[in-house]
Amino acid sequence: MKKKGLCILAFLLPVQIIFIFFLAGHPELVENWYSRFLYPEFSKLMRYGHGFLPFSLGDLLYTFLGILIIRWLLRRFNQKFRNPRFWVIDVLAILSVVYACFHIFWGFNYYRLPLHEALEIENDYTTEELYQLSEILIIESNKLHNQLTENDSVSVVIPYSKNEIFEKTIEGYSNISKDFPELTYKGESLKRSLYSIPLSYMGFNGYLNPLTGEAQVNTQIVPYKIPTTASHEIGHQLGFAKENEANFIACLSTMNHPDAYFRYSGYTFALRYCLNELYRRDPEKFKTLKAKMNPGILENYREVEEFWLAHQNPFEPIFQAFYNRFLIVNNQADGMKSYSYVVALLVNYFSEEKNRL
Structure with missing residues (x-):
C-alpha cells in the first residue's frame, strides 16, 4: 500500500508540471483565484501562526531537511546506488510533494498578472x-x-x-x-x-x-x-x-x-x-x-x-x-x-x- 502511494505521488510530478505550463498561459485565472483570493488568506494564517517566534522556523526546517538529504546520500553511496528501482520512486515522490508545496504555499504567484x-x-x-x-x-x-x-x-x-x-x-x-x-x-x-x-x-x-x-x-x-x-x-x-x-x-x-x-x-x-x-x-x-x-x-x-x-x-x-x-x-x-x-x-x-x- 505504501509503495502504491509513492508511485501515485511520483506519477503526479509530471502532471503538476503540465498543469503549471497551463497556468502560465492563464495569468488572469491565477490572479483572480490564487493571488487575490486564496493566497492572501492562508499566507496571513501562516504568518500569524509562527511570525511571533523570535527565530527563523524556515531556516531550522531547511537545516533538518539538509541533514536528512545528507544521511540519504551517504546511505546511497554506501550501497553504491544499487537497485535504483527501490529508491528512484521515493525520490520522485518526495520531489512531487516539495514541488506541490512550493506552488500551493507561494509559487503560483509567479504566474499572476504583471x-x-x-x-x-x-x-x-x-x-x-x-x-x-x-x-x-x-x-x-x-x-x-x-x-x-x-x-x-x-x-x-x-x-x-x-x-x-x-x-x-x-x-x-x-x-x-x-x-x-x-x-x-x-x-x-x-x-x-x-x-x-x-x-x-x-x-x-x-x-x-x-x-x-x-x-x-x-x-x-x-x-x-x-x-x-x-x-x-x-x-x-x-x-x-x-x-x-x-x-x-x-x-x-x-x-x-x-x-x-x-x-x-x-x-x-x-x-x-x-x-x-x-x-x-x-x-x-x-x-x-x-x-x-x-x-x-x-x-x-x-x-x-x-x-x-x-x-x-x-x-x-x-x-x-x-x-x-x-x-x-x-x-x-x-x-x-x-x-x-x-x-x-x-x-x-x-x-x-x-x-x-
Whole structure:
C-alpha cells in the first residue's frame, strides 16, 4: 500500500508540471483565484501562526531537511546506488510533494498578472523620461543626504538597530497601503536569517521561505541596504513573486516612508537602477547626472560594493547561475536581467504622481 502511494505521488510530478505550463498561459485565472483570493488568506494564517517566534522556523526546517538529504546520500553511496528501482520512486515522490508545496504555499504567484497591470500603470518609457526621473531622484537623494550628514562627502549611516529597522520597515507598509490596498501587510513575519553569513558568500541579500512564509533578511549586509532588502522580502510575502516587482514595491515603501533614513535608502536604491539603465542607453547623459550627485551617495554605493567584493569566492557564480536558472524556469524569461523592469515601473509611477498634482 505504501509503495502504491509513492508511485501515485511520483506519477503526479509530471502532471503538476503540465498543469503549471497551463497556468502560465492563464495569468488572469491565477490572479483572480490564487493571488487575490486564496493566497492572501492562508499566507496571513501562516504568518500569524509562527511570525511571533523570535527565530527563523524556515531556516531550522531547511537545516533538518539538509541533514536528512545528507544521511540519504551517504546511505546511497554506501550501497553504491544499487537497485535504483527501490529508491528512484521515493525520490520522485518526495520531489512531487516539495514541488506541490512550493506552488500551493507561494509559487503560483509567479504566474499572476504583471504588477503594472495590477497597479494600473504603464510599463514603457522613453530615454528622455528616464533622464527626467533620474534628475528628480538625484535632487531628492541629495536633499536627504544633506539632511542626514554633516557634509556632502560622507556616507549616510543608519543609527537604528536591526530590530528597529525591521519595525520601521513594517511601518512603511502601513503608510503605503493607504494608496495601494494590495500592499496591506498583516501578520508580520520578518526574520533575521540564521544563514546570514552563508548568504553573504552566496551573494544574496535575503530570501522568502516559501514553505513557512517567513521573510528572511541577511543582516550581515551594509545597514544602509537593510530597509530596501526587508521591504523587498515583504513584497514577496504579499504575493509578488518576481524580483523586479518586489524591488519596485521596496522602492514604493521606502521612498514614501515617514523616516528620512528609509527615504534615503529608497531614493538612492531607485536612483541606482535608473542610472544603470541610463548608462546603457546614453553614457554621456549618465556622466552629466553623475556629476550632480553628492559624493557621499557614491560613498554609500562604494560601501555596498566593497561588502560584496569582500565576500567573493569561487562558488558564488555557481549559486548566482543556479538562481538565474530558477528565475527563468519560474516565468521570468530574462532571469536576473529582468531586474531592469523596475525602471519602467518607476518612470511610470512618477509620471502618474506628477499627473495627479
